[in-house]
Amino acid sequence: MIRAAGLTNITASQAGNTEYLAxxxxxxxxxVKEPQPQTITFAPIPARTYGDAAFFPGATSTNPTIPIDYTSSDHAVANMIGGKVVITGTGTVTIRAxxxxxxxxxxxxxVEQTFLVQAATLTITADHQVRQGNIANPVLTVSYVGFAYSEGPSALQTAPTVSTAADISSAPGDYPIVVQGAAAANYxxxxxNGTMK
Structure with a gap:
């Protein structure tokens, strides 16, 4: 049993018997050497945007023979999966190495590094429509650009509303189609706006 660091001698001996000499x-x-220190170097992590790809946190150590472990302070913002930081939401999160x-x-x-995950930009556009005289307006629709991670309209907590002042009795002309009121946690x-002609 090793009790402390230092120098010692180990002697191997073997007794004899009636057939063998000792x-x-x-x-x-x-x-026996003292355990050596190891030091982690962990550079700051730049701000990210919801929708960015997973990335390696990038810490290094003076001893490469023992792997560095990582943990996230908030799994709603980022998880550690396969050694990479995987963004799951927006906000501030701390990665601990x-x-x-x-x-x-x-x-x-x-060593800890804290970084911000910013909201992605989602553009919601009211589609242009053409209204024939003396008939009801066509169905008002919207288009989306900017959903991340293969998400779609189901990621919205509140769907947008679309409206126009034009109706069946409106005179010919261009009328704004107004889109508003959507809500999404990470966007x-x-x-x-579009135009009704």
Whole structure:
């Protein structure tokens, strides 16, 4: 059993019996070293945008023989999957890098980096429409540009409303089609109105 660091001698001996003489003892020196420190270097993580690809956090250590472990402070903003930071929402999150020790190395002091995940820009555009005289307006529709991670309108907490002042009795002319009122947790929404002709 190793009790402390330092130098000592280990002697191997073997007793004899009625058939064998005792073996000549053999002594060898043994040096037990103190566990060595290991230091993590973890650069700041730049701000990200919802929809960005997963990325490696990029911490390094003075001892590459023991893997660095990562944890996220808020899984609603980012998770650690397969060694990568995977964005799951918007807000501020802290990634903690740690490294365990073993017989040869002391545990490294953990290092944390905090970064912001910004909302993605979602543009909702009211589609242009053509109204024939003396008939009801066509169905008002919208188009979306900017959904992230293969999301779609189901990602909206509140669907947009679309309206126009034109009706069956309106005189010929151009009338704005106004889109507004949508809400989505991870998106900053930009509205583009259309025109009813």
């Amino acid at each position: 073996a000549t003892p053999v002594t060898r020196p043994l040096e 740690s490294q365990p020790g073993n017989a040869a190395y002391l545990p490294a002091d953990p 900053e929404i930009v509205y583009v």
